[in-house]
Amino acid sequence: MPSKRSLVGEQIVLTGTKMPAAVREQIESFGGEAIHLPLIEVVEHTKEDATKLPESMDADWLIFTSQSAVQFLKLKMIRYGYTAENWHGKVAAVGEKTAQQLKQLGFQIDFVPTIYSADVFIQEFQIEKDQKCTFFRGNLAKSTIPDGLNCFVECYTVYDTIQTAKHMPQMNELLSDRVTIVFASPSAVAVFEQHKAEKVYNVAAIGHITRDALEAYGEQQIVMPATYTLSAVIEELVK
Structure with missing residues (x-):
């Protein structure tokens, strides 16, 4: 069983339109910090x-x-x-x-x-x-x-x-090897890739279509769970 503090020191950045309360609580329950920096609006x-x-x-x-x-x-x-x-x-x-x-x-x-x-x-x-x-x-x-x-x-x-890049300056300030950016759509991937700083970071994808978009930009070691949900991404990061 994973430790209940498996995400201590880690920042998980969600780039979709919302930060579900249940997902925030899930991240925090493992000691991580949940951050919402949407790269798309609807x-x-x-x-x-x-x-x-x-x-x-x-x-x-x-x-x-x-x-x-x-x-x-x-x-x-x-x-x-x-x-x-x-x-x-x-x-x-x-x-x-x-x-x-x-x-x-x-x-x-x-x-x-x-x-x-x-x-x-x-x-x-x-x-x-x-x-x-x-x-x-x-x-x-x-x-x-x-x-x-x-x-x-x-x-x-x-x-x-x-698509919106208004949060990219804050995103670029955060980027480090302790940051994982979670993408749920190719649209968000495009914004990030076009405005990102040249820093180290980690990426996770919800779904193979989004994973393919990340790979097209040259991203590697992409975390992608078999179940295409935010909660499943967090569980995979804990592992």
């Missing part, structure tokens, strides 16, 4: 709501690959006075946290892939050709899902991802 996208929001209610399947998509759907539901009962289709969620948030909105989850990645999703998701899916996504989402499924997929952009 804002609601509303231009497609008038047509695609009501159309999504008649889709056979609703597909969500991120917590942000659920959060911004929630804002739209509140704004227009909708509940989960307004949607008639089944629900597919990539990731346990995404599924949990959908359940909190009243949706029943009908499919979750074994690995929380879009490329695994399209391999495991079985659907009839005549069915229609609505994919709730961000503006930077890749075409993996609409290109990979053998049915009609309506892409509904519900949020925009914006």
Whole structure:
């Protein structure tokens, strides 16, 4: 069993949009310091709501690959006075946290892939050709899902991802061999790599797509757990 102080003297930097309280507590329970320096921001996208929001209610399947998509759907539901009962289709969620948030909105989850990645999703998701899916996504989402499924997929952009380097000066001040930077998206990787100082540091990735982005920039010894969650990254760092 790992020591309860396995991260003493270590700083774990999260670069996503949020620092979940449970993850902060997890890092601190092992003696580490949790730091949040987001390299991306997300804002609601509303231009497609008038047509695609009501159309999504008649889709056979609703597909969500991120917590942000659920959060911004929630804002739209509140704004227009909708509940989960307004949607008639089944629900597919990539990731346990995404599924949990959908359940909190009243949706029943009908499919979750074994690995929380879009490329695994399209391999495991079985659907009839005549069915229609609505994919709730961000503006930077890749075409993996609409290109990979053998049915009609309506892409509904519900949020925009914006890269930000405003925290990079603080990031560069921190960099050392006792710092591990955790990335959850290629977008955050790009910001870091374009603005980083030439110092020693460690990196961790959530998911093989993000790992591949780090490797493309020449990063090595990338920590990546088999389960694609923040909590699993921390467990791997403790090991």
